[in-house]
Amino acid sequence: MSTIDPAAFRRFEHEGWQEIASRYHSGFAAVTTQSVSALLDAAQVRPGLRVLDVACGPGYVTAAAASRGAHAVGIDFSSEMIEEARGRYPGLEFREGDAEKLSFGDSEFGAVVSNFGMLHLGRPEIAIQEAHRVLRPGGRIAFTVWDTPDKALGFGIMISAIQRLGDLNVPIPPGPPFFRFSDPEECKRVLVAAGFGGPAVTHVPQVWQLESADALFDVMYHGSVRNAALLRAQKPEVLDKIRAEIRAGVDQHRNELPMPAVLATAQKEN
Numbered sequence: 001m002s003t004i005d006p007a008a009f010r011r012f013e014h015e016g017w018q019e020i021a022s023r024y025h026s027g028f029a030a031v032t033t034q035s036v037s038a039l040l041d042a043a044q045v046r047p048g049l050r051v052l053d054v055a056c057g058p059g060y061v062t063a064a065a066a067s068r069g070a071h072a073v074g075i076d077f078s079s080e081m082i083e084e085a086r087g088r089y090p091g092l093e094f095r096e097g098d099a100e101k102l103s104f105g106d107s108e109f110g111a112v113v114s115n116f117g118m119l120h121l122g123r124p125e126i127a128i129q130e131a132h133r134v135l136r137p138g139g140r141i142a143f144t145v146w147d148t149p150d151k152a153l154g155f156g157i158m159i160s161a162i163q164r165l166g167d168l169n170v171p172i173p174p175g176p177p178f179f180r181f182s183d184p185e186e187c188k189r190v191l192v193a194a195g196f197g198g199p200a201v202t203h204v205p206q207v208w209q210l211e212s213a214d215a216l217f218d219v220m221y222h223g224s225v226r227n228a229a230l231l232r233a234q235k236p237e238v239l240d241k242i243r244a245e246i247r248a249g250v251d252q253h254r255n256e257l258p259m260p261a262v263l264a265t266a267q268k269e270n
């Protein structure tokens, strides 16, 4: 097993997000936005609450929290993503910042949320500890990640195609397992270790309606980071076969893929 170098993984993710910031919306937003209201409900976001949206990307969660009357701020380590968010939601507060080193004081927020951010961090435990630090006692954390690939079929179809026809062990900077927090027990363990109480995990049913059977490959190849690197590292002659296999897999589901999310939440105890 390869050792994780969190700094190298962070650089790899950062370069990737800087490059694809403008394409992320057309690729993934249709599915990641489906869990926003469940995420905000879990964090009990309500009028007047100060809310931090970590790894905000184009700002969907920040905007939804603000439209509930909360005082929301979004942070992301990609300056390009922050530009996207500011362009999409002028008037809302977005700042460049690192999930693992929050530039906020202790106990500043009533809720910290992150929609599909945790699986991109080299040191997610540190981010969860940071969330705990900036929350006031009684405040809530909530985050979503993808469910396992047997259920989130967009990933399942792609991974099976690579496993069958290509190579999953290509030289890209290793990070924590992509599906680590798909395991409810692992979510609870890390939340409790950071000092949170009452951890709870639920599942959010989501469906990805793709425009065509080719769209899954295209979105993964052009609009993601780790999965794009995995595809780009395949031999060109093999990649064509992988693409055809992914297309067939999507076609079997008539371009509608189940993409459930795992939603974890907990409270900072008094």
Ligand SMILES: C[S@@+](CC[C@H](N)C(=O)[O-])C[C@H]1O[C@@H](n2cnc3c(N)ncnc32)[C@H](O)[C@@H]1O
Pocket (backbone or CB within 6 Å): 013, 017, 029, 032, 033, 054, 055, 056, 057, 058, 059, 060, 061, 075, 076, 077, 078, 081, 097, 098, 099, 100, 114, 115, 116, 117, 120, 121
């Ligand atoms: C899958 S996107 C999620 C975007 C958005 N939250 C949504 O609901 O679609 C992951 C985001 O995490 C950001 N990110 C990755 N590592 C980060 C870090 N260490 N600190 C802050 N943001 C980070 C990326 O720049 C990217 O915008």
